[in-house]
Amino acid sequence: MNALEYRSFADAWEERATIRTRPRRRIEDDQRLIYPLSRQPLVQSATFQRACPHLRDFVLVQSLYKFINDVVIFETEIVDRTARRIAKDRFTVRFPFACRYDAMTVVVDEDYHALVAMDFLQQTIALTGLEPIALPTEIELSRAIPSALAQVPEALRDALELICVGIAENTLTDDVAAFARDDTVKPSVKGLMADHLLDEGRHSSFWARLTRIYWQGAPEVDRQMIAQVLPVFLGQYLTNDIQQAFDFKLIEALPVNETLRQSLREEVLGLAYPINHQHPLLGNILRFFRSSSMLESPCVQEALRGYLP
Numbered sequence: 001m002n003a004l005e006y007r008s009f010a011d012a013w014e015e016r017a018t019i020r021t022r023p024r025r026r027i028e029d030d031q032r033l034i035y036p037l038s039r040q041p042l043v044q045s046a047t048f049q050r051a052c053p054h055l056r057d058f059v060l061v062q063s064l065y066k067f068i069n070d071v072v073i074f075e076t077e078i079v080d081r082t083a084r085r086i087a088k089d090r091f092t093v094r095f096p097f098a099c100r101y102d103a104m105t106v107v108v109d110e111d112y113h114a115l116v117a118m119d120f121l122q123q124t125i126a127l128t129g130l131e132p133i134a135l136p137t138e139i140e141l142s143r144a145i146p147s148a149l150a151q152v153p154e155a156l157r158d159a160l161e162l163i164c165v166g167i168a169e170n171t172l173t174d175d176v177a178a179f180a181r182d183d184t185v186k187p188s189v190k191g192l193m194a195d196h197l198l199d200e201g202r203h204s205s206f207w208a209r210l211t212r213i214y215w216q217g218a219p220e221v222d223r224q225m226i227a228q229v230l231p232v233f234l235g236q237y238l239t240n241d242i243q244q245a246f247d248f249k250l251i252e253a254l255p256v257n258e259t260l261r262q263s264l265r266e267e268v269l270g271l272a273y274p275i276n277h278q279h280p281l282l283g284n285i286l287r288f289f290r291s292s293s294m295l296e297s298p299c300v301q302e303a304l305r306g307y308l309p
Contacts, residue, residue: 006209008098009202013105016202018195019112025188025195027123034124034189035060035067036182042247045267051260057128062250064124064189065132068117071196073139074172075110075117079203082165083107085158086210092158093214102206109199120192133253136242141168144236151229159214160226163294164233166207169200170288171281176200204288211292220299227299234307238279244268282307 014020027034040063042048043056085091087103095103125131145164149157179185179193215223247268251261289295289304301308 006096006098006213008102009206010098010101010105012202013102016198017105017109018116018199019108022195025116025120025192027120027127027188028186029127030186032186033060033184034128034186035064036179036185038182039063039067039178041271042250042264042268045264047260047263047267051263052254052256055254055256058130058254059250061124061128061130062133062253065121066135066246068121069132069135070139071117072114073137074141074168075114078139078141078145079110079165079169080107082161083110086162091162092155093162095210095213099210099213106203106206109203113196113199116192116195120188133249136246138242140237140239140242144233147236148229148233151232152225156222156225159218159222160229160233162207162214163211163226163230163292164237166211166292167233167285167288168237169207170204170291171284172200172204208288208291211288211294215292215294215297223297224299227297227303230300230303231306234285238281240271244271247271 034057037044037060040059043053043059048055048059082091083103083106086093086095087100087107089095089100121132141164145161148164149160152160176193176197180190180197182190218226248265251264251268254261254264256264286295286304286308289300294300295304
């Protein structure tokens, strides 16, 4: 695909964007879960199940708060920044107006997602009476993108930023879908995630198409420099450090004795996935590399050798 072949999704946005079509989601006071058990392994650990299963809902509520906090950081500090610069034609990689218009719809969508997430956080506090514990001030991408950009010449940083955001947006789509499919959680949570997913499906395609436009026109020397940095980005993006630190704070907030806390910490230490082809997010990431045509390049295949099955 070249820039002249790009077709805007403006009509689809007008007809289906959640900011155009969805009502406010109101949290239910029912017995369903507020956060999927599958997304918080701590509550399913042997020690937790044996010693403090009655604290499950506290852990799940706090885990929802972190998820919402992560969404707000991701949407407003990561995606918004890149999409807004593309929309305003302040990006080193130049795109035609149709791309820039679509980029502005991404800005609107992402800021709206952050607003909805903040609304849901306030509703949850009002329903449960539980205030959030100290939440992280950054997400994995807050570290991974700057680390990767520092490894390439300034002239390539916008292009690499585009690729990093494209990887993240294509990963997030499946992450949100897991929420939307889980029938154990409250309908409002499922609805919230289904709304988000409706927009993110459009976004993931947008970032893949823009990356494809860039990659197919990039000089081979630029492709090679960017490919060499991809493992740096993936290594930091797929780490479990921030989640682990949060889980430790969560364990510290539990009304249990120190011996039990230490046992729970040891359980958490064993939850990290290896950062290789076995990582559960790798399937989505590799799909992005294929759809953007990047994986057709020998330099990318070589750089990702440790991540390919």
